[in-house]
Amino acid sequence: MASTSTVRWPRVLTPSHMVQLIKQQKNPLSALHLFNAATLLYPSSVYSHTSSVYSAIIDSLSSSPTATHHLPSLLRRMSLSSSPARDASFSRAILSLSRSGHHHLSLSLLRLLPSSNCPRWPLSLHAALKSLLARDEFLTAHRLLDKMPHRTPLTLPSLNLLMDSLCRIDRPDLALQIFAEIGHHCCYPDRDSYRILMRGLCNAGMLNDAIHLLYSMLWRVSQKGCEADVTVYRTLLESLCRDGRVRDAEEVLGKVLLKGLRSPGRRRAFRKPDLEGLDAEEMRRRISEALVVGGVRSLKSYAAMVVDLYGEGRIYDADKMFDEMVGKGFQPTVPMYEAKVEGLCREGKVGDATRVVEVEMKERGCVPRVRTYELVMEAFCKEGKSRRAVEWLERMERQVGCVARKETFEILVDGLLMEGLFSEAASVLERMARRKYWPGEEMYSRVIEGLCTVGRRYEALLWLEEMASQGKVPGVRIWRLLVPSVCLDHDQAEIISCLDHITDEWVENPNSIAE
Known part of the structure; x- marks a missing residue:
């Protein structure tokens, strides 16, 4: 462990210098030792820890499961300091404690917040709820919200998280109650709110409630077209068709196209799509085409539908809509290509995925991101071709602006180890260490x-x-x-x-x- 004698302390210590000293330590306990020594070496009139210094030491301790037990005492000191505590620091500490198994300590930190010098704590509350709901501890989460003071900030991401968790356990009726109370928290439902609740209602067979939810959503898009809301509509329409309610699906689709997706000048010539007599696959294809082509075409609507189709493994339908979008003059985005690459890799078509990155994206002037390369590398590793994945790392690093992340190296090391290429895994791990990325135990x-x-x-x-x-x-x-x-x-x-x-x-x- 680094001692104070081996560190070159400046005559005047500033918070930015202290942050750099903390980040230079490989061992989190060495960083904590320097953090504690600074207040002993310098009088309080000259130096005191600021919120940025606390944030740096919290990040350092959170990186090691064996050091996370120091976080509660550190955060209590931060809550008593003169500078305001950061909500992001508490949220990172809560997540780290939960990952290392110290669930009771993470909840004790949350209960500390109302009496601390942290003005608002929506991120911390969201982190605690995420940890509890991931373990299906709904009663604990309910008691936690009941015991929190009235000024507890429940934000829309936290409300969406609660609705999603309730829908996962087939309780969309309770999720509907939370949806009805969103306005009481000074929030406004977004697309994720409708998507989560629509999927939960359809999976539970509550199609009449889902229809009412869709109609309540239509007024939001009547002036601007559907854009990415088509994925929410498609969820209900396909569920109605699977349930044999084709007439209801036609009625809903007609109202969506007429009210939500059509411009006023084209409504007079509108004809409701006919789904009767089609098989299940053809109905799904007709619904997808009608939502995008029959409405106000936009890049967002195409992107939402294409990403959704690739995510479901419907490569043929997604490719057809992708080509149609390009034919209409829309430029594909990087997230759309990443969805295509991920879908192809999931189907075992790694060769096609590499052609997308090497040929299609290059021809259309779309520059791959680090995540794009990671998808291909991960697919090669799963196929037992880790050496090819290492070649893609070299190719990625030759591209300007693409810098390998910690996750990139971990994908390669894990793949090489799975194939028994231990020497090559050690070489990649050495490159990872030179970048100051420290893997886990x-x-x-x-x-x-x-x-x-x-x-x-x-x-x-x-x-x-x-x-x-x-x-x-x-x-x-x-x-x-x-x-x-x-x-x-x-x-x-x-x-x-x-x-x-x-x-x-x-x-x-x-x-x-x-x-």
Whole structure:
């Protein structure tokens, strides 16, 4: 662990300098040590921690599951400081504690907020609700909202999250009650609100309520055309057709096209689409075409429908609408191409996905993003072609403005490890470390275990040392695998020296040593 004597402290310490010192530490506990030492080395009249410094140390501690137990005490100190606490800092801490299994500590942080110096906390409340609802703890979430003070800010994302969770457990009737109360929270329902509730009502067979919901939505789009709302309409129309209510589907589609999607000058020549006598697949195709082509054409409406179709695996219908959109003069966007690439990769057509990136996007002047390359790399890894994925990493980094992220390297390392290419996985992990991206304990352990199995024990020992420098501890399995193999190839003095060095890295963190 870094000591204060090894750090070059400036004569005058500023918050920005302190933030840089924290970010330079690989070990979160070293960063916490410097954070605590700063207030001892400098008088309060010269330096005090600001909200940006607290945010930096919270990010550092949140990156390691073994260091998250320091977050509650740190946030209590932040809530008593003179500078206002940031809601984003509390929300990140709540999510980190939940991911590491400290659920009771995350809830205690939320209960601390009303008496803290944080003026508003919608992000923190959303993080706590997301954690509880992900574990289906609806009663706990209900009690939490009941006990919070009346000025608790319930935002639209939190309300949408509650509705989505209730629809997942087939309780759209309760989701309807929340939808009716959105206005009481000074919010306005957005497209996600209607989409979540429409899908929940249709899945539960409450089609009459879904029809009423759609009619209440029509007035919002009567002046501007449908744009991306076509996906909400399509959910109801296809559900009516599956239920055998074709006449109702025709009636609803006619009203949607006439009221919501048609410009006033074209209403006189309007004819209601006929769905009677068609099979299920043809009805779905006719509905999709009518919603986009029969209404006011726009890039948003095409994009919403194309992305939805690719997401459902309907590649043929999506390609047909995609080509029609291009023929009408609309320029495809990067998210549309990413949806196409993801859909093709999901169907196992990685070759077609690569042609989309290499040929189609280039011909239409559309520049791929990092996420575009990650989709292709992930598909190659799933097919057992991780070396091809590494080649795509090289291609991506040659493109100006495309910089590999931590998630990019993790996709490649995981794919190489799955194929048993441990040496190449270690090489990618080394490139990742040079970028200051630190993987988790599990990935380090897998690389060390793989290097031991192929006889590269010295390199495995170096990664163990790097792991220790970051305050991460391998499991008992790694120790059992590594120590006997090292003992066979090294003398006793060298082994003791190496283990003493690794132990010194953890001496300041005895609670994290594996039992």
